[in-house]
Amino acid sequence: MKVRDYISANLELWSVEVSDSLIDAELINVDLNGDSEYNPELEVKTNTLFYNLIPKLLLRAKNVSEGGYSITYDNESMISFYGILADMLGLPNKLIKNKIRDKSNLW
16 A cells, blocks of 8 residues: 555545645655555654644535535544644644633632
8 A cells, every 4th residue: 555545545534535736745744755655664754744734624614515415524533633643743732722711719
C-alpha cells in the first residue's frame, strides 16, 4: 500500500474527499513521498500530516444539501481524533476553546 493510498483510506472514514494537490502539499510539509510504500515506521509522519490537515477540513460546510439530497459531515469525530493526535505527538490541541471562568468566589 502506498502512503497516498493510506491517507486516502483514512479520509474515507469521514467521507471526506480531499484534492490531490492538498494531499501533495501536506505530504511535502511532513517530508513524505506519497508513492513510497507505507510502513509502521512512518506513523509519526502520517499522524503529523493528519494533525496539520484536520483543521483545514473543519473549515468546510458541515451540512450540504442540493435537490433533496443532503450530506452531513461528522466534525465531532474529527475533533476527537485531532485531540488524540495532539496528545500522541505532544503538540498543542489548537481546537480547544479556552474559557475564562470567574473563580473569585473561591477566594
